[in-house]
Amino acid sequence: DVKVTQSSRYLVKRTGEKVFLECVQDMDHENMFWYRQDPGLGLRLIYFSYDVKMKEKGDIPEGYSVSREKKERFSLILESASTNQTSMYLCASLDRGLGNYGYTFGSGTRLTVV
Amino acid sequence: KNEVEQSPQNLTAQEGEFITINCSYSVGISALHWLQQHPGGGIVSLFMLSSGKKKHGRLIATINIQEKHSSLHITASHPRDSAVYICAVQTSGSRLTFGEGTQLTVNP
Numbered sequence: 001d002v003k004v005t006q007s008s009r010y011l012v013k014r015t016g017e018k019v020f021l022e023c024v025q026d027m028d029h030e031n032m033f034w035y036r037q038d039p040g041l042g043l044r045l046i047y048f049s050y051d052v053k054m055k056e057k058g059d060i061p062e063g064y065s066v067s068r069e070k071k072e073r074f075s076l077i078l079e080s081a082s083t084n085q086t087s088m089y090l091c092a093s094l095d096r097g098l099g100n101y102g103y104t105f106g107s108g109t110r111l112t113v114v
Numbered sequence: 115k116n117e118v119e120q121s122p123q124n125l126t127a128q129e130g131e132f133i134t135i136n137c138s139y140s141v142g143i144s145a146l147h148w149l150q151q152h153p154g155g156g157i158v159s160l161f162m163l164s165s166g167k168k169k170h171g172r173l174i175a176t177i178n179i180q181e182k183h184s185s186l187h188i189t190a191s192h193p194r195d196s197a198v199y200i201c202a203v204q205t206s207g208s209r210l211t212f213g214e215g216t217q218l219t220v221n222p
Binding site for chain 2: 014030033037040042043044045048050058080088090092094102103105106107108110
């Protein structure tokens with residue numbers, strides 16, 4: 001089974017800190033995504049990457065950056081954490097071979113910025 | 115109006131009941147996904163559809179491309195089916211646009 005692993009389930013950070021959220025997948029998928037999920041707003045795309053060192057902005061990239069130095073790892077960076085970035089963050093990768101399922105999601109990181 | 119609308123937002127059923135969750139969308143799509151999210155946050159992909167119908171165990175997903183509508187059915191529902199079910203459409207490239215989800219509670 002494809003696995004998408006997010007490094008932390010829960011994180012508490014202080015306002016102004018630089019925060020790194022790590023995501024690793026083990027099936028050689030080209031496409032990887034970072035979403036945030038908030039009550040009443042659903043899942044929204046922050047950034048995605050379709051290859052190593054390639055990235056594209058999603059719908060809400062402000063305050064975030066990403067890094068994809070290796071195919072299996074896609075990092076989300078909060079340059080200077082703010083309280084409005086308190087959220088659930090979900091990483092996903094896409095199987096372009098398109099079996100029955102396509103996307104595989106990580107377990108999520110619940111980030112609290114205080 | 116959201117591009118992806120789900121109904122109902124909340125659904126409570128008794129164990130054993132047949133359940134239907136609906137999804138309507140307003141944009142051209144390459145595929146539609148049904149996802150399941152349990153408390154604690156992890157999301158599991160249930161189905162990816164571009165036409166017709168798919169079945170996996172007690173779950174059935176259908177899509178009508180002309181009507182821009184999909185349904186997720188659960189037969190013989192069980193308390194362990196309690197979760198949030200999310201419809202998402204794949205539009206340009208590999209991006210997904212999500213519905214707000216349907217909270218399903220199945221009581222024993």
